[in-house]
Amino acid sequence: MRHDHLISAAQLSRSDVEAVLDRAGEIADDLAAYRDSRPGLVLGLCFFEPSTRTKMSFDAAAKRLGGSTIDMGSVESSSVTKGESLADTVRVIEGYADALVLRHPSEGAAKLASDFVDVPLINAGDGAGQHPSQTLLDLYTIREENGLDDLTVGIMGDLKYGRTVHSLAAALANFEVSQHFISPESLRLPRSVRFDLHEAGAQVREHTELEPVLSELDVLYVTRIQRERFPDESEYRAVAGEYQIDADTLAAGRDDLTVMHPLPRVDEIAPDVDETDHARYFQQAHNGVPVRMALLEMLLENHGGIS
Amino acid sequence: MSDHQLRVSKIRNGTVIDHIAAGQALNVLAILGIDGSEGYGLSIAMNVSSGRLGRKDILKIEDRELSQSEVDVLSLIAPEATINIVRDFEVIEKNRVERPDRVSGLLSCPNHNCITNADEPVETAFEVISDGVRCNYCGTIIHEDIADHLAVE
Numbered sequence A: 001m002r003h004d005h006l007i008s009a010a011q012l013s014r015s016d017v018e019a020v021l022d023r024a025g026e027i028a029d030d031l032a033a034y035r036d037s038r039p040g041l042v043l044g045l046c047f048f049e050p051s052t053r054t055k056m057s058f059d060a061a062a063k064r065l066g067g068s069t070i071d072m073g074s075v076e077s078s079s080v081t082k083g084e085s086l087a088d089t090v091r092v093i094e095g096y097a098d099a100l101v102l103r104h105p106s107e108g109a110a111k112l113a114s115d116f117v118d119v120p121l122i123n124a125g126d127g128a129g130q131h132p133s134q135t136l137l138d139l140y141t142i143r144e145e146n147g148l149d150d151l152t153v154g155i156m157g158d159l160k161y162g163r164t165v166h167s168l169a170a171a172l173a174n175f176e177v178s179q180h181f182i183s184p185e186s187l188r189l190p191r192s193v194r195f196d197l198h199e200a201g202a203q204v205r206e207h208t209e210l211e212p213v214l215s216e217l218d219v220l221y222v223t224r225i226q227r228e229r230f231p232d233e234s235e236y237r238a239v240a241g242e243y244q245i246d247a248d249t250l251a252a253g254r255d256d257l258t259v260m261h262p263l264p265r266v267d268e269i270a271p272d273v274d275e276t277d278h279a280r281y282f283q284q285a286h287n288g289v290p291v292r293m294a295l296l297e298m299l300l301e302n303h304g305g306i307s
Numbered sequence B: 001m002s003d004h005q006l007r008v009s010k011i012r013n014g015t016v017i018d019h020i021a022a023g024q025a026l027n028v029l030a031i032l033g034i035d036g037s038e039g040y041g042l043s044i045a046m047n048v049s050s051g052r053l054g055r056k057d058i059l060k061i062e063d064r065e066l067s068q069s070e071v072d073v074l075s076l077i078a079p080e081a082t083i084n085i086v087r088d089f090e091v092i093e094k095n096r097v098e099r100p101d102r103v104s105g106l107l108s109c110p111n112h113n114c115i116t117n118a119d120e121p122v123e124t125a126f127e128v129i130s131d132g133v134r135c136n137y138c139g140t141i142i143h144e145d146i147a148d149h150l151a152v153e
């Protein structure tokens, strides 16, 4: 992988993805061997939006490599509330850390921040934009279960604002994957994502219901439909039920169907799915640590190591 | 005498922008930041018949030539336009506009949640794609009505 920063899944070629997943696999197989591979690493966690899991996952990754992390504290208590620009904030924190991880509520924030820093920067979610490190762990999980070619993947839920969806769709376009998108009409993929998939020559179909495609799927990737996206409660209730799955729903799917979710879930996957062989969302979350370890190692190698 | 020659007389010095898509002449003026108060002699012909476009607009601006960045944005809303530089009643240069690969600082991003709409020290940048233009930061595509997003006043 030859990149200074990881901003968008669209920048990753097939071989980039494979290189990260291969390295993550080596790490996962022998975590102890990597325990001190990056002593002295200081990772700056710049979270302008609350996130427990992604932040902890990067924190764990840095520490498992023998490094440590620094963070800004809560957004409310930081200088952000004093009106400091993002460009200034990252330029300051760059001086404290060997690499930065950025979560920000605005689309394009990571791209902008990367224009101002020299240390590697990883986009850990920019508004409704992208979340490429999540995508790498999603792909890792899919590859372990199903491989990454000759695959039919269904992605369901809030496709309009779901950054994990936008990143995953872009990355899957590198592989022989037929992509099915299942959402309410009002939460369809944004034009820009559809444009990229079209340009990449991806096989894409869009649906408003799961039922007609469920039996074809190798993977069903579920995301949460957020109540606050709908102008009124009744509109939300009218669609939300369509996109909830339980063990009965999955009876119509293939026996080896893999069900994934970036978590946290609310009620889009019923607890009875957890007990089935389909559920893979907790394993998926666990895979975040070796994948992020691999990513950090590779970006730091590109950057010439730790100063 | 052709139809549009009757309406619009020749100019001595300046720029004639021909083959503007019908109805876009006022947007072209907006791009150029011209509202009449500058004192340039200005002729506007709208919806005149054209062999190539069916209907087209024509602008004649006296004593004003265009910068490259103006031509770049012009190309986005008037891709068929020809730009004629006139000196002493003679067309001394005739250019088709070319779509640039990228336009910077000229359009604002329609995505209100885009970081370029926050108070950050960057210019907007848009990549020109087959489908319109696309924000370099958030990826939003402006597909039509590009003129509505001009950052010029």
Ligand SMILES: [Zn+2]
Pocket (backbone or CB within 6 Å): A108, B109, B110, B111, B114, B115, B116, B135, B136, B137, B138, B139, B140
């Ligand atoms: Zn934008």
